[in-house]
Amino acid sequence: MIKRLAITLLLIVICLCAKSQIHYGVKVSGGIATQYINEFGISSTNIITTFNIGGVVELPVKYGFWLQSGLGITGKGSVLHDGALTTTTHLTYLELPLNIIRKFTFTDIGKFYIGAGVYAADGLSGSFYYQTPSSSSTDFVRYGNTNDFRQIDAGLNFLTGFELKNKVTFDLKYSLGLNNIASDPQKATGTTEIKNRVFSIGLGYLF
Helix, strand or coil: CHHHHHHHHHHHHHHHHCCCCCEEEEEEEEEEEEEEEEECCCCEEECEEEEEEEEEEEEECCCCEEEEEEEEEEEEEEEEEECCEEEEEEEEEEEEEEEEEEEEEECCCEEEEEEEEEEEEEEEEEEEEEEECCEEEEEECCECCCCCECCEEEEEEEEEEEEECCCEEEEEEEEEECCCCECHHHHHCCEEEEEEEEEEEEEEEEC
């Protein structure tokens, strides 16, 4: 699904490129991720650190508004404490965001912006690290309705940042997962909901 969305978005960008002052660039970011997990008996969940990288495309709309998208690799997951067992989950997604941002000129230094939007993400890979007081082990994540997690994640983005006159950008972003990625086997064992949460700080450059 996300590949079809990416191709559709790329075609739209190509069609508008001749008529618009398109901006494109790259961004790297780091941050923290956790998951909302609805399961009876879980002691607590903690955060993991994440690293993200991707391309950025911006199209001007009107009145200082811009349509922002791109395609990138995003890390998600959590640390789950369930009695004596601690499970660290790392998930890697191919993510496609679509945001509307509003830019405000900030003296002669650059532009401040705020925005919001949606994202869709396709699970690529992942790992589990299991630890007890006396042992530890690892396993690979398998995506699919009958495996470890559902393939598709989706939700909302909220972001703010600063674009310097030299096109260097700094931003803060919070992604609120709305799609329940709990698989059928997880639901059968009592985990009714799993939703991703990510907060990141990014550094980018627009060409």
